[in-house]
Amino acid sequence: xxxxxxxxxxxxxxxxxxxxxxxxxxxxxxxxxxxxxxxxxxxxxxxxxxxxxxxxxxxxxxxxxxxxxxxxxxxxxxxxxxxxxxxxxxxxxxxxxxxxxxxxxxxxxxxx
Amino acid sequence: xxxxxxxxxxxxxxxxxxxxxxxxxxxxxxxxxxxxxxxxxxxxxxxxxxxxxxxxxxxxxxxxxxxxxxxxxxxxxxxxxxxxxxxxxxxxxxxxxxxxxxxxxxxxxxxxx
Numbered sequence: 001x002x003x004x005x006x007x008x009x010x011x012x013x014x015x016x017x018x019x020x021x022x023x024x025x026x027x028x029x030x031x032x033x034x035x036x037x038x039x040x041x042x043x044x045x046x047x048x049x050x051x052x053x054x055x056x057x058x059x060x061x062x063x064x065x066x067x068x069x070x071x072x073x074x075x076x077x078x079x080x081x082x083x084x085x086x087x088x089x090x091x092x093x094x095x096x097x098x099x100x101x102x103x104x105x106x107x108x109x110x111x112x
Numbered sequence: 113x114x115x116x117x118x119x120x121x122x123x124x125x126x127x128x129x130x131x132x133x134x135x136x137x138x139x140x141x142x143x144x145x146x147x148x149x150x151x152x153x154x155x156x157x158x159x160x161x162x163x164x165x166x167x168x169x170x171x172x173x174x175x176x177x178x179x180x181x182x183x184x185x186x187x188x189x190x191x192x193x194x195x196x197x198x199x200x201x202x203x204x205x206x207x208x209x210x211x212x213x214x215x216x217x218x219x220x221x222x223x224x225x
Contacts, residue, residue: 004154036216043116043202043216044155089154098145098168100214102154 006103023090116217135203
C-alpha cells in the first residue's frame with residue numbers, strides 16, 4: 001500500500017526554467033513532509049521540509065507547497081541548474097516522526 | 113563533523129544465508145533508522161533505534177533485526193535471506209527531537225543469489 005506517490009518517474013527541464021515536482025499522499029494523519037535529493041552512489045540528502053501548519057516553505061531556490069485538502073505537495077526549483085539533476089524523493093511522517101514513508105522518486109534532468 | 117558511513121559497500125550472499133550490515137552515525141546523533149530500497153522504489157522503513165532500544169518498526173518480518181551500540185553505531189541483521197531481499201540498504205542518523213532531519217549514508221548494495 002503506497003501511501004506516498006510520485007506519479008512522474010522523470011522530468012526534463014531547460015536550465016534557468018522552473019522545475020515542479022509533485023507528490024500525493026493518502027494518509028490524513030501525515031503532518032510533516034520532506035523532500036530529499038539523491039545522486040547516484042550516494043544516500044539521499046535532506047533538501048527542505050514543511051509541517052502541516054504551513055502551506056508554503058521557501059529556502060533559496062527551493063519552495064515546497066502543501067495543499068492539505070488535496071493531499072498534495074509540490075517542490076518548485078527556480079531557476080533550475082544542471083547540478084539539480086538528481087532523483088527527488090518526497091517523504092511523509094505522522095506525529096512521532098520515527099517512521100517516514102517515501103515516494104518512488106522523480107528523476108529530474110536539467111538540460112544546459 | 114563525520115557523516116554517516118556504512119559497510120560494506122557491496123555484498124553478495126546466497127539464499128538462506130545470514131548477513132550483517134553496519135552503520136556509523138553522524139557525530140552527535142543518537143538515533144538510527146534503517147531503510148530498504150528496492151530497484152525503482154523509494155526507501156521503505158525497516159526500524160529505528162534510539163538509545164539502544166527499538167523505537168518503531170515497519171512492515172518487515174522478524175528475520176530483520178537490529179542493534180544499536182553505546183556509541184550509537186548500529187547493525188542490521190537479516191536471517192534466512194530470500195531473493196527479494198536484494199536491495200540497497202540505507203541507514204540514516206538523526207538527533208531525537210530533530211529526527212525529522214535524517215542524514216543518510218551511501219548504502220550497502222545486497223545481492224542475494
